[in-house]
Amino acid sequence: DAGVIQSPRHEVTEMGQEVTLRCKPISGHNSLFWYRQTMMRGLELLIYFNNNVPIDDSGMPEDRFSAKMPNASFSTLKIQPSEPRDSAVYFCASSLATRTGELFFGEGSRLTVL
């Protein structure tokens, strides 16, 4: 079975450019999570969706960040405009919305903003 698929794996861009990260969750999973990981702050939850609906976006740092889930098999995280402090590894994870709710993570997208 395919796991959570993220693209791109690596992205290098210049400050001010728009960045779009993509995620395909595991088929049949109806919860999707976006995390950001840095050395200083660890693994931070940015936003999560349940049945394609954003449930909690309190972790989204500011208006430059936006996330969408147009259908059950695709989600995007967009940063516009990007800044050097956005450099991090961004992980997408999916789960069944059950009480046990184990998360399955993708391999991450490493973003570098120059």
Add this chain to the structure above:
Amino acid sequence: DAKTTQPNSMESNEEEPVHLPCNHSTISGTDYIHWYRQLPSQGPEYVIHGLTSNVNNRMASLAIAEDRKSSTLILHRATLRDAAVYYCTDTGNQFYFGTGTSLTVIP
């Protein structure tokens, strides 16, 4: 206020048991406790979960305190491949991960 707290780092000798602690200060009665680990340059992976009783699987054991305010992940014989960052979380805190415990295994 932190939702779960863990030591920043721990060391263990190879083939010795390792007990990784976690405090779940805001856990409620129906929240499951989960543990994940993250190997270098990889995404986190699920290790084990439980509700009230101690749990065992092929990777580890999970001991849960009676009041559920703390849990311990037990690796029975640490190997070099167990060197990773270990995260505890619970489903009531929307999968807050924090910075985890970095485990070093000494040959």
